[in-house]
Amino acid sequence: MNESLAALLSLQEIDTKRARLLRDLQRIPREQQQRLAEVDAVRTRLERGREEGKRMRAEEKNLELEMKSRDEKLEKLRVQANMSRDTSTLLATNHQMQTIKDENAKLEDRALGLVDRINEVERDFDKQEKEVAKIQELYNAFAENCEKELAETKQQLETLDRDKSGVTVKVSREILETYNRLFQARDGLAVCPIDGDVCSGCSTVLLPNDLMKVKSAKDIIYCKSCSRALFVQK
Numbered sequence: 610m611n612e613s614l615a616a617l618l619s620l621q622e623i624d625t626k627r628a629r630l631l632r633d634l635q636r637i638p639r640e641q642q643q644r645l646a647e648v649d650a651v652r653t654r655l656e657r658g659r660e661e662g663k664r665m666r667a668e669e670k671n672l673e674l675e676m677k678s679r680d681e682k683l684e685k686l687r688v689q690a691n692m693s694r695d696t697s698t699l700l701a702t703n704h705q706m707q708t709i710k711d712e713n714a715k716l717e718d719r720a721l722g723l724v725d726r727i728n729e730v731e732r733d734f735d736k737q738e739k740e741v742a743k744i745q746e747l748y749n750a751f752a753e754n755c756e757k758e759l760a761e762t763k764q765q766l767e768t769l770d771r772d773k774s775g776v777t778v779k780v781s782r783e784i785l786e787t788y789n790r791l792f793q794a795r796d797g798l799a800v801c802p803i804d805g806d807v808c809s810g811c812s813t814v815l816l817p818n819d820l821m822k823v824k825s826a827k828d829i830i831y832c833k834s835c836s837r838a839l840f841v842q843k
């Protein structure tokens with residue numbers, strides 16, 4: 610095979626591997642970020658739940674205080690009622706007492722509702738905490754793997770870069786530029802074999818003259834249709 614063509618084939622093989630590794634270099638940190646965001650989201654949910662629990666506990670405490678102060682007021686009114694000799698004052702006091710009792714009943718209902726909600730929210734804390742710990746643990750293992758994979762990828766890239774330098778010196782600048790352009794434009798297939806008398810890259814039938822030249826492999830022959838460099842597969 611023509612030496613330049615052989616070099617281009619090696620180069621294509623190297624560049625294909627490089628492209629995959631370069632994609633990995635982008636993909637790995639991106640995946641790691643996504644996983645981290647998932648861990649953060651679960652933790653944030655737990656923290657919000659805790660805040661909500663605290664807020665409800667404070668609200669419940671306020672309700673208790675409010676009920677207590679009303680009970681004290683009620684007690685004072687009860688003493689007043691017992692001492693009262695006057696019917697209209699007694700009626701007014703009784704009415705006041707009933708109002709306070711009704712209000713307290715409503716507060717009591719609210720407090721009980723809150724306690725139910727608090728229990729419900731706090732019951733989930735344990736479960737969520739375990740979930741966070743588990744997700745965090747999985748993430749740590751994943752991150753460790755990512756680091757390892759990244760280091761390996763970089764190392765492989767360095768090796769390929771060295772290989773690439775060794776091969777590119779065997780090809781003229783003009784041929785190399787054409788190859789580079791084709792590699793980009795033709796999805797990483799700049800050099801391809803012929804299949805009988807057909808370019809395997811674009812399925813165009815070669816002219817007899819071109820077919821002969823490809824077979825002789827003295828020069829690099831490019832497909833008239835897709836411009837790929839052609840060779841005969843041994």
Ligand SMILES: [Zn+2]
Pocket residue numbers: 808809810811812813832833834835836837
């Ligand atoms: Zn072609």
